[in-house]
Amino acid sequence: MNKLKEIFGGDTRQFGMIFALVFLIVLFQVLTDGLTLDPGNVINIFQGNSYILVMAIGMVLVIIAGHIDLSVGSVAAFAGIVVAIAMRDWGIPWPVGILLGLAIGALVGAWQGFWVAVVGIPAFIVTLAGMLIFRGANQYVGKSNTVPVGEGFQTIGAGYLPEVGPNTGYNNLTVLIGILVCAAIIGGTLRNRRNQAKIGAELEDGMVMWIRLALISVAILAVAMLMASGRPGTSLPISALILGALVLLYGFISTRTIIGRHIYAVGGNRHAAELSGVRSKRVNFLVMMNMSILASLAGMMFVARSNASGPFDGVGWELDAIAAVFIGGAAVTGGVGTVVGAVIGGLVMAVLNNGLQLLGVGADMTQIIKGLVLLTAVAFDVYNKSQGRRSLTGLMMQNFGGRATKETAETVKQES
Amino acid sequence: MRSLTKLMAVTAVAALAVTGCGRADDTSTSGSGSSASGGSGSGGFAGDSLIGVSLPQKTSENWVLAEQLFKDDLGKAGFKADVQFANGGVGEQQNQIQSMVTKGAKVIVIGAIDGAQLGTQVKAAKDAGATVIAYDRLIKNTDAVDYYVAYDNFKVGVLQGNALLEGMAAKKPSGPYNIELFAGSPDDANAQVFFDGAMSVLKPKIDDGTLKVTSGQTAFNQAVTQGWKAENAQKRMDTLLSASYSSAALDGVLSPNDTLARAIITSVKAAGKPVPVVTGQDSEVESVKSIMAGEQYSTINKDTRNLVAETIKMVQALQKGEKPTVNDDKSYNNGVKVVPANLLVPVIVTKANAKEAYANDPTLSKLTQ
Numbered sequence: 030m031n032k033l034k035e036i037f038g039g040d041t042r043q044f045g046m047i048f049a050l051v052f053l054i055v056l057f058q059v060l061t062d063g064l065t066l067d068p069g070n071v072i073n074i075f076q077g078n079s080y081i082l083v084m085a086i087g088m089v090l091v092i093i094a095g096h097i098d099l100s101v102g103s104v105a106a107f108a109g110i111v112v113a114i115a116m117r118d119w120g121i122p123w124p125v126g127i128l129l130g131l132a133i134g135a136l137v138g139a140w141q142g143f144w145v146a147v148v149g150i151p152a153f154i155v156t157l158a159g160m161l162i163f164r165g166a167n168q169y170v171g172k173s174n175t176v177p178v179g180e181g182f183q184t185i186g187a188g189y190l191p192e193v194g195p196n197t198g199y200n201n202l203t204v205l206i207g208i209l210v211c212a213a214i215i216g217g218t219l220r221n222r223r224n225q226a227k228i229g230a231e232l233e234d235g236m237v238m239w240i241r242l243a244l245i246s247v248a249i250l251a252v253a254m255l256m257a258s259g260r261p262g263t264s265l266p267i268s269a270l271i272l273g274a275l276v277l278l279y280g281f282i283s284t285r286t287i288i289g290r291h292i293y294a295v296g297g298n299r300h301a302a303e304l305s306g307v308r309s310k311r312v313n314f315l316v317m318m319n320m321s322i323l324a325s326l327a328g329m330m331f332v333a334r335s336n337a338s339g340p341f342d343g344v345g346w347e348l349d350a351i352a353a354v355f356i357g358g359a360a361v362t363g364g365v366g367t368v369v370g371a372v373i374g375g376l377v378m379a380v381l382n383n384g385l386q387l388l389g390v391g392a393d394m395t396q397i398i399k400g401l402v403l404l405t406a407v408a409f410d411v412y413n414k415s416q417g418r419r420s421l422t423g424l425m426m427q428n429f430g431g432r433a434t435k436e437t438a439e440t441v442k443q444e445s
Numbered sequence: 446m447r448s449l450t451k452l453m454a455v456t457a458v459a460a461l462a463v464t465g466c467g468r469a470d471d472t473s474t475s476g477s478g479s480s481a482s483g484g485s486g487s488g489g490f491a492g493d494s495l496i497g498v499s500l501p502q503k504t505s506e507n508w509v510l511a512e513q514l515f516k517d518d519l520g521k522a523g524f525k526a527d528v529q530f531a532n533g534g535v536g537e538q539q540n541q542i543q544s545m546v547t548k549g550a551k552v553i554v555i556g557a558i559d560g561a562q563l564g565t566q567v568k569a570a571k572d573a574g575a576t577v578i579a580y581d582r583l584i585k586n587t588d589a590v591d592y593y594v595a596y597d598n599f600k601v602g603v604l605q606g607n608a609l610l611e612g613m614a615a616k617k618p619s620g621p622y623n624i625e626l627f628a629g630s631p632d633d634a635n636a637q638v639f640f641d642g643a644m645s646v647l648k649p650k651i652d653d654g655t656l657k658v659t660s661g662q663t664a665f666n667q668a669v670t671q672g673w674k675a676e677n678a679q680k681r682m683d684t685l686l687s688a689s690y691s692s693a694a695l696d697g698v699l700s701p702n703d704t705l706a707r708a709i710i711t712s713v714k715a716a717g718k719p720v721p722v723v724t725g726q727d728s729e730v731e732s733v734k735s736i737m738a739g740e741q742y743s744t745i746n747k748d749t750r751n752l753v754a755e756t757i758k759m760v761q762a763l764q765k766g767e768k769p770t771v772n773d774d775k776s777y778n779n780g781v782k783v784v785p786a787n788l789l790v791p792v793i794v795t796k797a798n799a800k801e802a803y804a805n806d807p808t809l810s811k812l813t814q
Contacts, residue, residue, distance in 0.1 A: 069573070073543040077536070119780055173671055175561040177586050177780075187565040260572060335535060335562035336586060340632060344534050386544035392532040394502075403549045 036070040045374050048267040051307050053377060057384030061240060062314035064387050065380075068259035071252065072266055076187070078379040079268035080105075080327040082372050084346060085353040086279050087323035092281075094316045095296040095363030096145065096152035100159030101350055102343030104321050108133045112329055113178050115339035134325025137163065138318030146314035153208065155317075159346070168340050178336040183245025186333025186431035188267040192216035199257035207253025210273070216241060219328060235311040245275050272372075275323075279368045292316060297364030327407065352399075353378055356406040377402070457610020459696050460721055492552045496760055497545030497553040497575075498528040499538055508556070514753040515554070519728065522757055524764075534607050535562045541798025542566040546573045552760050554578045560634055560779075561585045568805075579784065580756055583634050586780040590771060594756050596747040597788035598635050604793040605699060605724040610646065610741040612722035612795075613697045620655040622696040624721075625685055627678055639701045639726070640665050647699065659689040670701075675708035682712035691720065696721040702730035705782040706741050708753040728794065731804070733812050736796050746802050755789055758760045 057065040064070055077338070084101050112130040117123055122128070137159070141417025144155040190202040190261050196202075218238065225232060256265045283289040294302035295309045332338040357374025373376050381402060385395045466721050498515045500508050511527075512528050519526035527545060531538035545553050548567050553570050555562055555577065564587040567577045571589035584590040612623045629636030650656040651663065662668060662685075670678045678700070686695070695713070698721055700706035706725035713720055725732050725744040735741040759769035771785040778784075794802045803809035 049625060067547055069569075070547040073540070073547065077540040158702065172631070175559050177561055183565070252513075260573070318636070331536065333557075334565055335539065336564035337559070338476075339562055341534060341559070341560045349582040374662060383544060386541055387548060389527045389529070392530045392537070396532070445740075 032124045046370065046377060046406075049406075050373060050377050051378065053380045053384065057380065060110045061384065061387045064253065065384060066256075066317060068255050069263070070383065070387070071255045071264055072259050074376075074379050074383050075256075075265040075269035075272070076429075077383075078375065079266070079272045080186070080330040080334070080362040081331065081346065081349045081353065082272050082375040082380070083275060083323055083327045083369040084320075084350040084377045085152065085357070086275055086368055087320040089359055089368055090279070090292055090352075091352045092293050092359045092364060093296045093366045094313060095299070095312070096316065097351065098141075098152060098156045098317065098320045098324075099347045100141065100156040100160075100163060101320065101327070102346035103160045103167065104134065104137050104324040104343075105331065105346060106167040106261065106338070106343035107137070107323035107328070107329040109169070109332040109338040109342055110176060110340075113180075113332055113427075114170060114178040116178060117176060118183060123179060126197045127185065129328075130325045131322055134322035135318060137325070138321030139314075142314035142317035142320060145317050146310045152317065157426050167342070170337065171340060175337050175339040178332055182329075183333045183336055185265050185271065186268050186330045186335070188333075189262065190264040190267070190270075192261070199254065200259075201257075203253050203257035203265040204356070206265060206270070207250050207257075210253075211249050214249075215242050217272040223249060229401050249275065259271040268334065271326075271330065276368060276372055283368050288312070288315065294366055330410035349378065350375075352403050355410075356403060358410065360410065361407075373404075377406075451520030460664055467470065476734065489764055491766060492523050493525060494551040494764065495525045495527060495548055496543075497542070497548070497550035498526065498556075498580075499541050499545065500528065500530050501538070501558040502532050502534075503530045503651060506722060510749045511753055514750060515757075518757050518761070519755065522761060531558060533779070535559055539563065539566050546570045546575060548610040549573075550575055550577060551578045552763055554580045554760070555584060556580045557584055559583045559632075563587070564589070567701075574652070575596065578756065578759060578773070581752065583777055583779055583784060585634065588782045589591075590760060590779065590782075590784055591776060592771065593761060593784045594752065595785040595786070595788060596752065596791045598638040598714065599642040599645075599776065600788070601726060601745050601747075601791050602639040602640075603646055603747060604791060605639070605701070605726065605743070606643040608724050608795065609643075609697050609699055609722060610650070612724075612742040616695065616722065621657050623657050623659050623690075623693055624697040625660060625682070625695065626663060626668045626699045627681070627701060627705055628665050629705075630671055630673045631666070631669045633673070636669070636701065637665060640668065643699050643701075644714075645670060659693055660685050671703055673702065673704065675704050678707040679712045682709045683716070686712065686716045686718065695721045696718075697725075700724050701728040703729040703741070703744055706744075707732060710735070710740055718734075728803070728806075728809060730808065730812065733794075733799065733809055734770045736773050736794070736799060737812060739796065743793055743795045746794050747789075747804070750805075751789055753789060 054065060084105070086100060090103070108130045111125045111133055115129055116123060116126045141152075141155050141159050142149045145152045190200060192200060194201040222232065222238070253265065256263075258271075280315035283292065291302070291307045291312050294305070294307050296311045300307050329342060331342060337343075353375030354366065354371045355361070356377055357366065357375070359371065378399065381399060384393065385398065390398075430431070456578040496519050498512075498519075501513060503512075508530070512530065515528045516526055519528075527548065527550065529541045531541055538558050539562075542553060542555065542563065543566055546566075550570075551574075553567075553575050555563065557579065560582045562578070563584055564568040567584055568586055570577050574590045577584070577589060579590050579593045579595075581595050583593050583595075583730060609624070612625075623662045626640075626643075626647075628640040631637075645657060653659060670681070682698075685791070695718060698709050700723050701711055703725040704727075706723045709723055710720055721738050722742040725741055726747075728744050732741050732744050737743060755770075770787050773786040773788050776782060776784045792802055800812040803813050
């Protein structure tokens, strides 16, 4: 069992979530007579949830830093309507439209970051205000109308990779990307291991590493081949490609860069971090700003998928993103969580949603089941912690506040 | 070097694990996905096929009734029905439609939350060979919608216009009459159609001087009521009354639906003016009461039972490979194509005919005794 845990990264929560995801997929695959892993359905799951997962990436950083962002849905809707109107009325080309959307996200983020980091108002309040402000701004700018967007823009939400090369029965580019990602992961792991060997660090068991790499590769290639074998004209959706790139980028930033480690430090214990020379204001500002940029991107991806920006885009998205982050193993107290975990958490919700829809379970029951899953996942987390050193009440008293002990992903790893 | 062999071994294992799931044969999708106008009326399909029905939020009695009717009657007709509500908004409705496509639904009936935001999904449905029927609300900016079934909304407007004229003539035998115009929300495609229908009756009378819009606000964008919200209509009526009717008498108001009609009446009463002739639509319980009490003049009855029955008839025709009934193939341009429409005739209801009109409705028939 310990070997198994090591293979999946040693983190009990992440280990649990990956198994929950696999379990759900197998369960629904059986219950729906194989429809769950139908290529078209796998493509749908990614295309229909990429925008939520993109926001979950930003949200996990916000939550690690000990904050929360309730405004993401409204910010997404605001960026979406401005971009749609700019493209329709000013005739700007769609790539410029995307840049404009990201710039709006940065501006909005700077506004929220200012109140959180500089003025020191809790993010809960700032973003609650932002939720109202930017929802209103969306309806003011768009006059509560639905504004259609052109075909070029639609690629970021509804587009597919082109068909190139010989007819292999698969979408060649999708397969190629799958192979490249596997190669990159294997190469990266090996280089890491060489570096560790060079500095004489304790090395992971070779067997464990290879089994993990094999499993990851099989999973990635299986998904790639599935998506490549869908209806001609479909492939790995562009939105999933954007998501994948962001996971790699933010996975790297959060674990390998100074600013990334500072986010964990500030969320774990702000005072200790400040005393160690971390500029916590700067970290908080950047985290809030980054969230709004990703929310704008998510909003544009949704508009692209919907072919139009509407007055009710983004309603309730903040809850989906926050749920994904907590299911993915982040702690409400800050300092704990991973980008990959949040995306896996989001995928658990996505597969659950999709499976229940395929089974024809009504919207009412679906909501009840999703709520129970969220509660169970976090209860599991709380139980784990209370086994260690902390009472349930103690945890709850410290919600959204600073924590006495710093607990990063590493310390969890060492425990198990 | 050792690691390189291992690398190759891993890749080989991975590749082995996923072979055998190549792309589905091209022929499986061709033939059924014709996107020509008129839809895929060729082959028909099995009598026990899956029919998907995607409805918007569970917000009004009409939709709840529609859900029940679709479930029961599609089942009775031998189909497998998958009826779902999208309480979570447009994103949820998109995913639901995609799931119905995955499940192989032959016909997908869509009551859109926002008709302009489903292009990608109906295209996927079309590509998979399903026929798409827009129910009650037209799906816009896509060529992948096959049919539209709804009450004739232009006719609704015409009936409202006529009712307004008749109501005022009954109160005051000869004109000129002072009237004001209200329209629905600009983000609802139907709002413009209602207004155009009513203006087709009223415009000639305005031009010849029989009717006088005292405020001068006769254009759609001047008359709109954002979000169909009662408070917006009430505010606009307050403004109109204080600006234009301090001395003049107000004879009639064109209101596109019952909620707005009641808001308008509230505003007029608050200003201490006699209640003018006010039209409506939807047969809401409160408005039927108001009509029986002699305040609101008219409403429109669009029985959900008939609309669902007509939709199921279309599904049955498609199943047999026949062309479903279409009675208007010119009016409903969705921005990309003209969608063939099967329009039902709405019924105007005033105090005079309320009893007959609601005879089949268990709730409303009690109010008209």
